[in-house]
Amino acid sequence: MNSQIISAIDVGTNSFHMVTASVDDNGLLNIISREKEIVRLGSSSGDMSYLQRDAIKRAVTTLRAFYKLAINENSQIRAVATSAVREAKNKDEFIDLIKRETGIELEVVSGIEEARLISLGVIHALPILAEKALIIDIGGGSTETIITEQGEMIHLQSNKLGAIRLTKKYFDGIPSNEISISKCKKFIKGEWAQTLDKIEGVGFTTTVGTSGTMTTLISMAYLRKNTELPTVLNGLTVKAKHVLKVIRDIKQASSPENIALLNGMDITRADIITAGALIVEVAIEELGIKNFVISNYSLREGVVFDTVEKTQNLEQYHQLTKLRYKTVTGLATKYGADMKHSEHIRKLCNKMFDQLEPIHGKGYYERELLESASYLHDVGFHISHDKHHKHSFYLIKNSIMTGFTNDEAELIANIARYHRKSHPNRSHGSYNMLSPKKQQIVWLLAGILRIAEGLDRRQIQNVEDVELTIEENKLKIKIIENGSETPDIEVWGADRRKAMLEEALNLEIIFE
Known part of the structure; x- marks a missing residue:
């Protein structure tokens, strides 16, 4: 096993993440450091046609800092850009600027490839090989759904349903109400209909939630019955009915200011959580989900494992x-x-x-x-x-x-x-x-x-x-x-x- 140190960067629509890690001879991830910065790179209700100047400036500042931290660890950098960049008409200019200003080469991945990398992270985080596991990852610009069985990915899908995208479309700068919530849910069901039908057809035995929206909602549901969260969230399991109660509280709170006061709420996510929560609500209602389990690993950890696998195959074979x-x-x-x-x-x-x-x-x-x-x-x-x-x-x-x-x-x-x-x-x-x-x-x-x-x-x-x-x-x-x-x-x-x-x-x- 190659013991190289890798800094995997997730250039997301809402936030940028970097994990610096190595993989040992047993295939276990050894985390050296984690970094996160809210950048809000994407900010459109439809296709994210153009990356705005202020968002680009925040991206450059963040990636410049990430680069310095990675170089300090003498690590190989691999940066993956998702929804906001892949949809932007000015993505080539953005990629060139990032390379010139930070030294980082961005890889733009398709929605399907994003889903694959997420699942690669999850199957290394949880003992789900014996399960038919549905993985749900809700990002700022898109939602990825994956079903794995025996380590094989039997369903991969990416839909343009994200917490920022839907917030801009239905709740931008105003508190939610019954009308806007109803319109948003109707849109989600229509946009997601084919994917939900496919998931029902394939079937699943367990449901995994990963990344910000899912982790926040599951954590909040856990805190309804417990006084504090465990130190490690990986593997934390809650009933879907308790998640629905959290979503009810979010809808009733209505404004970001009130939502931020809810127990366990990540205040940096308070202005976009309603849209993300409605995606989860639709999933529970349409798919009959009973429980959720958190995976601490997602896209960026998947990038680390993917990089190691590619290096091994190329060098050995x-x-x-x-x-x-x-x-x-x-x-x-x-x-x-x-x-x-x-x-x-x-x-x-x-x-x-x-x-x-x-x-x-x-x-x-x-x-x-x-x-x-x-x-x-x-x-x-x-x-x-x-x-x-x-x-x-x-x-x-x-x-x-x-x-x-x-x-x-x-x-x-x-x-x-x-x-x-x-x-x-x-x-x-x-x-x-x-x-x-x-x-x-x-x-x-x-x-x-x-x-x-x-x-x-x-x-x-x-x-x-x-x-x-x-x-x-x-x-x-x-x-x-x-x-x-x-x-x-x-x-x-x-x-x-x-x-x-x-x-x-x-x-x-x-x-x-």
């Missing part, structure tokens, strides 16, 4: 992690890709990438992107043979890529898009929106993929292997054939596609 492998091969199979051809392309790409490492200096991360693009480059055939590289780009970019961030999916889509035909140019909007660093990655990896594709031009795996040598300003690629047929067509195909890699490496490529 030098290949895609199990989850990512299942995602890309599942998507390739779904869209009818020739898996024998795809696997051979992956093999040739890896060979070239590894032998070129002294020149390009890239590592495991870029290798994973290349492997993924190798499996998925031809999925566009599902739509049409004509311009299939463009269709591949569309399908990859718009598919649910479990285990990948949105940014990684877009990089893979761009790499696959340039496996044939034209090189990137000014008219290609998606490529031009990438940072210069990411454009360089696309150019290099797509260049390798283009040559590999040429070397299996007839898709008969006629080229068994390649050996690369560099002499002066020339890259010589020796073709090792499998003996079935002379690979003249393959060499011809690769030679036609070599210009992109030549430019990326600033070397002339010669096939031998």
